[in-house]
Amino acid sequence: MTISLQELSGHVGAQLHGDPGLQVHGIATLQHAKPGDVSFFANPRYRKQLESTAASAVILAADALSFCPAAALVMDNPYLGFARAAAFFAPPQERSVGIHGTAWVSPDAIVHESAWVGPQASVAARARIGQDVLIGPGCVIGEDVVIGQATQLVARVTLCQGVRLGRRGLLHPGVVIGADGFGIANDSGVWVKVPQLGGVRIDDDVEIGANTTIDRGAIEDTVIEQGVKIDNQVQIGHNVRVGAHTAIAGCVAIAGSVRIGKRCAIGGAASIAGHLEIADDVYLTAASEVSKSITRRGIYSSGMPVQENQMWRKNIARFRHLDDLTRRLRRLEDHCGFTQDQD
């Protein structure tokens, strides 16, 4: 597939600096691009690669223009430009229709004639599978599940009883939606199960990464609002609500009854304790631990970056006495007649 830079710049929404008639036919990284390829520059870490790229054109922001040895497609958000260009060059998906011979569909389920149910998948009673839905190999669709138009389950996705998925969703292999939440009550040292009577509602345009789990609610539903993007191996407990257009990176652990606002970004391996509220537009950096509600937008962080082991051992040993250290400083200040306020 070949396109002129003029057409491509229109397609991605960039301003072209270079020969509008130049033809490009693929997308590549700065480092490995060849003439005829388009690349992109969105991370300053890769500036040397920009300066030496063999790409015919690079999507970049205006401030990088002077380092670019090729034609440039200039826009404020070059990563968005890359997304659009990649979508243009992506090969068309193979599209299947119908129910595979090895699949099992309950006679009480309703599967739209344009949908696909792949090999070894099963669809239980009263499930309703919408138009253009793809249910890949090995998926398990429970009783009373509803899947909205054009949603894709790549493979081996499990939707437990009653889960409702919106339209245009994309669920990757190993996802489990609607397993019981972790509800247990202690009865004289023995745990008693709290029946999990709620469901899960996933709104439109949600992507869910491989082996991510989203539990059903205890009484009411767990809810993932529109446009939320979730990476792999994320755990979302019962009765959590994730606000629209929030992004959650890999390996995040979200305990039960947490409410996350809209347009948040949760860094990888972060954890959020139960029953907390996170305001809209909160950005948590990777490996953050949230143990209190966050009521104001902003960037929040915790965690401890690695040091050389020997130095870390010394510092962490001191940390165990940090309260003591602070008290010693205060007493020394008093002794010296130099009492300072805390900043």
Added chain:
Amino acid sequence: MTISLQELSGHVGAQLHGDPGLQVHGIATLQHAKPGDVSFFANPRYRKQLESTAASAVILAADALSFCPAAALVMDNPYLGFARAAAFFAPPQERSVGIHGTAWVSPDAIVHESAWVGPQASVAARARIGQDVLIGPGCVIGEDVVIGQATQLVARVTLCQGVRLGRRGLLHPGVVIGADGFGIANDSGVWVKVPQLGGVRIDDDVEIGANTTIDRGAIEDTVIEQGVKIDNQVQIGHNVRVGAHTAIAGCVAIAGSVRIGKRCAIGGAASIAGHLEIADDVYLTAASEVSKSITRRGIYSSGMPVQENQMWRKNIARFRHLDDLTRRLRRLEDHCGFTQDQD
């Protein structure tokens, strides 16, 4: 399903404050309850919702009685009361029996006539499936597996060769029991696999959350004792032993050969290093990191809650010099003739 408050209070083991003849028919949260609903109050965070609830009755502890605008079912552990009430109102489960037409059962396996093997499941040679066992869609049961009476595998659970499950277990989708432990020995820079010859034994009344993994032992068995409750995405390494009635929240990582006592509670996203012992009745708060054995019951914690990013950056930069800071304080104390003992 309708029940009088008198009957319900007897059922949940609470003392009734209110009209014993009042009929209730469902369970709901404080916030969304309507007349005719029962709710519960177990977390002080929700006191405002208690004060304004429309529920007909609320299960709560005595100290919350004065804030309750409705009839009250008073008991020390209202969450336990909720568990019992929810069990009462839970809809009866659909119960299947027999071997689904798309399942595969080895002719050398023994499946009790009251058990169910669901769509696309497979049961390998010499497996023994007990009375009233449910093997949901897509489960894989390996050779020589034993499953005790009334245990349920919801869907897509994998039990590797030789795994033994007790009675009344509940395993959620994506669970993998009995995969090889991570045993590798280094031979001049190349890793050599250590054969994992042990098994996994899960005792009665164990619940295991979605996508949790429990590895087989290297020589002896990995053991999960009676009544243990494990949440989603927990990893339990080879030769771990988890004591009876311990609860493990989501995303916990337990390395090999760890021994955890009875009645412990392990908070979400905690990690425990290999070969350690944790005493009975130890409570680890969320995101704790255990790198030494814990020999006494109690509450233990680590981890760093988030701060506003700019402040965290400053503090963590100082942490890198905490040993230095401590030494400077000591020298300054000496200089001032004010040497303090550590607290």
Added chain:
Amino acid sequence: MTISLQELSGHVGAQLHGDPGLQVHGIATLQHAKPGDVSFFANPRYRKQLESTAASAVILAADALSFCPAAALVMDNPYLGFARAAAFFAPPQERSVGIHGTAWVSPDAIVHESAWVGPQASVAARARIGQDVLIGPGCVIGEDVVIGQATQLVARVTLCQGVRLGRRGLLHPGVVIGADGFGIANDSGVWVKVPQLGGVRIDDDVEIGANTTIDRGAIEDTVIEQGVKIDNQVQIGHNVRVGAHTAIAGCVAIAGSVRIGKRCAIGGAASIAGHLEIADDVYLTAASEVSKSITRRGIYSSGMPVQENQMWRKNIARFRHLDDLTRRLRRLEDHCGFTQDQD
């Protein structure tokens, strides 16, 4: 299976101290060994068990010889000796061939006649399955996948479109290779998907633990080099490259575009932020957080071991003011006329 100590010591590469004609027939832990068993001693934690073992022989290093009450097989790396002995005593694996009656193989796939495709597995169009490959129950093999000779997929492994596996690999249940990487670009508050056009290449002799996920690249491939060993529930983002003979313990989170060197060891529950480089021969202790590239070999650590909860609360409260504390010390030094350099 019985073997003399002389033969066994030759097999494991150890120097025998004891009766060369003594017959042994199994392997066991120090604690539970009986006469006739071989055991091993590789962790000083278990010295008391060594001193009281009933094993007929113990594989150990020279410095432990004096504590050994039995015959000894002495070698520098007794854990390697254990690996070799265990391989000797391991029961032979059952080996199946052919395509199970409940499996589905696309007529356009090529499956070697010596390979096995187990119950409920599916193999899509243009997949090429090599000699002696085992595809266990419930596996999903996508279009254009290539699997090299003698690689084993235990059960319920998902290989997405185009994934290439080398020879002698071992993939445990629940593994997902080649799901889309987490590529999203923000367009005025709405996330736009970045098509993930790269693939995944896994080289020879790689083991991958249960429920681990390895994403496909955005443009180029995600690459796992030869001899890498990966434990359970590890997440490897798009375009990561893991160098040969690196070992990664359970629950590690590796963000996109990270490059890890050769012969590294990544401790359990560690996390590595995106776009970083880790040099060869880097050792990260458990729960380490890497937020900058590591350019020199060595041992690196972070994380905070648990303390008794009350003490941790005090210390962590002080940590929130550590920058302030450091400034106070500096000012007090100035006040006292005792300005110290940082160490």
